[in-house]
Amino acid sequence: MTLFDGLIWGGAALTVAGVLALGWCVLAVVRARKAGLDDAALRDRMRPVLAVNMGALAVSAIGLMLVVTGILLG
Known part of the structure; x- marks a missing residue:
């Protein structure tokens, strides 16, 4: 397993x-x-969900970037 394979699998796990x-x-x-x-009350309940949602989108995007980087460089 090469470094680029690790990038692909790590990025897939993050995604x-x-x-x-x-x-x-x-x-x-x-x-x-x-x-x-x-x-x-609905707004109060949704406020922490919004923070998790934005974090999840960021983690997914970083994971996809790692996958693409691993594919292009590997």
């Missing part, structure tokens, strides 16, 4: 972790909407 976190965000939003909260 999968990011996608799983995005799935968690979707489930959290669906549960919050089904709870029937008023607007202010």
